[in-house]
Amino acid sequence: MTVRAGWLLPAGQTREDTRLVPLGTMAPETAMTSRDGVIAGGDPFAATGVTAMQVQIGTGRAIVQGTTAQGAYPVAITSPETLTLVEGNAQYARIDSVVLHVSDGLYDTSEQTAVAVEVIQGEPRATPTAPTLPAGTLRLWDITVPAGASAGTGGITWASALADRRRYTASYGGIIPRGWGLSFAGAYPGQYRDNGAGLDRWDGTAWQPLEPSVGWTAVTLAAGFSNSGNAQGTVRYRRITLAGVPFLQLRGGVSWATSGSIPNSGNLLASVLPANCRPAALTSLPIAAGGVDIKLDAQTSGQLRLISSSGVTTWAALSGVQYPLDA
Structure with a gap:
């Protein structure tokens, strides 16, 4: 038996079942239900096309939630399972779903006690959709079956037909891994x-x-300015959160042609920073520049302005600049 469930079999689960299936208090969804999903680790329940109309589902562990009354079932596949899909409809494509399915005759109409990985067939339509699932099932993959697909016509193109629908769960208090949806x-x-x-x-x-995403975004400099002043690289920014407070970070350097004459009245940007990257109040910061320390004004309009009384040469540095955005 390669598909196993805990707390399902009428004669009780074996000690081996208990060791293999995930047990414990899982992430809740309501007061009496658990978030069903795949247990992360490796590539659980990986799908691989093995013949024109057959797909193999790899090993893995999961939680399958039934109705509120019946609770959640810990499930494991301990050896890869091969499933055969029905041939395609003559006219329309359809979407089939590969699921873990727990049948429990105490709560459903199946009149059996079993757990399996199986295919639930969708309806052939001009615009097909995935089938609605009954209680006690967990969707793992959707498979698009083209019209007329069969072993004789070349079957399913697995690289494009498989859509990953694995969603993940974790134990109570754990961080839920990124998955589908x-x-x-x-x-x-x-x-x-x-x-x-x-x-x-x-x-x-x-x-x-x-x-939030901590990738750097390059600014668009105003006429007269160029990047990499003092060899410090392109001027870029990113919005980060520190101790719950939003901040803007800058890096890079700017340069200009004429010593002592900052272009564009010191306004650096041809395109101002986006709304969520502007300070709630004017924020002034000291920065390094050629020949003298000068000031950078981060304005509520999203503009960055260099201000110097005299002595500045032809570059200014923005690396290390960081300021809060909240009031």
């Missing part, structure tokens, strides 16, 4: 998830990013 609500204030670029925290109403 980010449109789910949190279960309790203080829950965390990986959004693919950083962490989100559920505040009871919405997910709040703890650390």
Whole structure:
């Protein structure tokens, strides 16, 4: 038996079942239900096309939530399973779903006690959609079956047909890994998830990013300025959060042609910074420049302005500049 479930078999689970399936208190969704999903680690339940109409699902572990009354089932696949898809409809494509399915005759109409990885067939349509799943199932993959697909016609092009629908779960208090779909609500204030670029925290109403994307964005300099002043590289910015406070960081350097004469009245940018990168109040910072220390004004309009009384040569440095954006 390669597909196993805990707390399902009428004779009780074996000691080996207990060691293999994920047990413990998992991430909740409501007061009495668990967030179902795949347990991260390696590439659980990987899908590989093995013949024209057959797909192999790899090993892995998961939690499958039934109805509120029946609870959640820990499930494991301990050896790869091969599934055969029905031939395509003559006229329309369809979308089939590969799922983990727990049948429990105490709660459903299956009249059996079993767990399996199986294909739920979608309806052939001009614009096909994935099938609706019954309780006790966890979607792993969607597979587009073209019209007329069969072993004789070349079957399914697996590279384009497979759509990853694995969503992940974690134990209570753990960070939920990034998986398919980010449109789910949190279960309790203080829950965390990986959004693919950083962490989100559920505040009871919405997910709040703890650390937005920290990639650098190059600015567009005004006429008369060029990048890499004093060999410090392109002028770039990024918005970060430190101890809950939004900050803007700058790096790089600017230069200009005429010593002692800063172009464009010192206004650096041809395109001002976006609204979420502007300080709530005018913020002035000391910076280094050729021949003299000067001031950088970060303006509420999104403009950055160099201000110097005299003595500046032909470059200014922005590396290391950092200032808060809140009031």
